[in-house]
Amino acid sequence: MTSVVDLSEVAPGVLQVTMQDRQNKNTFSPELMQGLVEAFAHIEANPGYRAVILTGYDTYFASGGTKEGLHSIQQGRSKFSDVNLYSLALDCRVPVISAMQGHGIGGGFVFGLFADFVVLSRESVYTTNFMKYGFTPGMGATYILARKLGIPLGHEMLMSARSYRGDDLAKRGVPFPVMPRxxxxxxxxxxxxxxxDKPRGALVTLKDHLVGGMRxxxxxxxxxxLAMHDVTFSQPEVRERIERLFGN
Incomplete structure (x- = not known):
C-alpha cells in the first residue's frame, strides 16, 4: 500500500482501510487514488476478510477532487471515470462500512455512500458541492444520494450544493447512525x-443479492x-469558479 492508505486487521476477518493523505487533506490525489485501488485489490485477493471498515484521519474522511484534477477535467484531459473509485465499496465482495468520522466533501461524500453501511459524525460537514463550481455532479452522485438519503434531501444536496453538519442531517432523518466523532x-x-462472525460465503451471497440491482x-x-460533464465542464465560468472557490 502507499503511505497515504493504511491497512490494518483490527479484528479477525476485519480489515480497516484508513485514508491519511495529510498533505492533501484526503482529496483524491494520485497517491490516495492509487492506494485505494490497491487496497481493494488486496481485499479481493484475500479470502480471509469478511468485513471492511473505510475511514479517514482526524477531521477528514474524504475531500473529493483536487484543484489540479478539476482543471484537468475542465480542460478535457481526463474524466472522473479514468480511475474507478466510485464503485470500489459497491463492488467489494464483502460488506463495507464507511466510518465517516470527518468531513465528506463532494466526491468524497459520494464515495462513502456507496458502502453497505454508513456512520456519520455529528460535528463533521457533508456536502455534494459540485454545482458550487458550475458543473453537474459525478462519481455516481446523481444515483446514490437519492437512493441512500431519499429523493427530497438527495436532490436538495445536489442542486443547492449546501453544506450540512451531521447534526443537521440527523434532524432531516437520514437513515444512518449519527454520533459524536x-x-x-x-x-x-x-x-x-x-x-x-458470519460465514464469508453467506455474506458474499447476501451482498450480491442486496446490491445486484445497483451494480x-x-x-x-x-x-x-459523463455526458452532462461534456456540456457543463466546458463552460468558461467553471474554470474561474474553480480558481476562485476551491477550498472555500
Whole structure:
C-alpha cells in the first residue's frame, strides 16, 4: 500500500482501510487514488476478510477532487471515470462500512455512500458541492444520494450544493447512525465484528443479492453523468469558479 492508505486487521476477518493523505487533506490525489485501488485489490485477493471498515484521519474522511484534477477535467484531459473509485465499496465482495468520522466533501461524500453501511459524525460537514463550481455532479452522485438519503434531501444536496453538519442531517432523518466523532470508529468496529462472525460465503451471497440491482444500474448512470460533464465542464465560468472557490 502507499503511505497515504493504511491497512490494518483490527479484528479477525476485519480489515480497516484508513485514508491519511495529510498533505492533501484526503482529496483524491494520485497517491490516495492509487492506494485505494490497491487496497481493494488486496481485499479481493484475500479470502480471509469478511468485513471492511473505510475511514479517514482526524477531521477528514474524504475531500473529493483536487484543484489540479478539476482543471484537468475542465480542460478535457481526463474524466472522473479514468480511475474507478466510485464503485470500489459497491463492488467489494464483502460488506463495507464507511466510518465517516470527518468531513465528506463532494466526491468524497459520494464515495462513502456507496458502502453497505454508513456512520456519520455529528460535528463533521457533508456536502455534494459540485454545482458550487458550475458543473453537474459525478462519481455516481446523481444515483446514490437519492437512493441512500431519499429523493427530497438527495436532490436538495445536489442542486443547492449546501453544506450540512451531521447534526443537521440527523434532524432531516437520514437513515444512518449519527454520533459524536469520537464514537464513530468504535461503532463501526463493533458492527464489523458482528458481520465477521458470519460465514464469508453467506455474506458474499447476501451482498450480491442486496446490491445486484445497483451494480447493474450504475454504469448507465456514470455514462449519463459523463455526458452532462461534456456540456457543463466546458463552460468558461467553471474554470474561474474553480480558481476562485476551491477550498472555500
Amino acid at each position: 469520537a464514537d464513530v470508529l468504535g461503532y463501526a468496529r463493533e458492527l464489523a465484528v458482528d458481520l465477521a 447493474r444500474e450504475l454504469p448507465a448512470v456514470i455514462e449519463q453523468e
